[in-house]
Amino acid sequence: MGSYIQVVTTAEKREDAEKIARAxxxxxxxxxxxxxGPVTSIYWWKGNVETAEEWQCVMKSRSDLYGAVEKAIxxxxxxxxxxxIAVPITAGSQNYLDWLQSELF
Numbered sequence: 291m292g293s294y295i296q297v298v299t300t301a302e303k304r305e306d307a308e309k310i311a312r313a314x315x316x317x318x319x320x321x322x323x324x325x326x327g328p329v330t331s332i333y334w335w336k337g338n339v340e341t342a343e344e345w346q347c348v349m350k351s352r353s354d355l356y357g358a359v360e361k362a363i364x365x366x367x368x369x370x371x372x373x374x375i376a377v378p379i380t381a382g383s384q385n386y387l388d389w390l391q392s393e394l395f
């Protein structure tokens with residue numbers, strides 16, 4: 291199995307989440323992106339505890355593409371400091387992973 295990752299980010303508006311998803315999929319940096327939400331996020335920001343309704347993007351990619359994925363997200367993301375986190379995919383359906391590989395640059 292290759293080295294695959296799942297990249298997660300959040301956005302305030304569904305439209306922003308869709309823009310992020312399209313940016314990475316159209317550049318073939320992610321094979322697919324699921325948009326989940328709304329979700330409630332509670333976090334520290336500039337000395338205050340904030341609560342926000344957000345949309346979560348879950349992207350499937352390869353670890354060697356992470357830098358390009360991050361750059362593509364940042365280029366369209368409206369947040370000052372967007373959450374961008376990647377975790378390794380340690381196992382998966384071989385048919386799915388073969389498909390994923392075929393959709394990525």
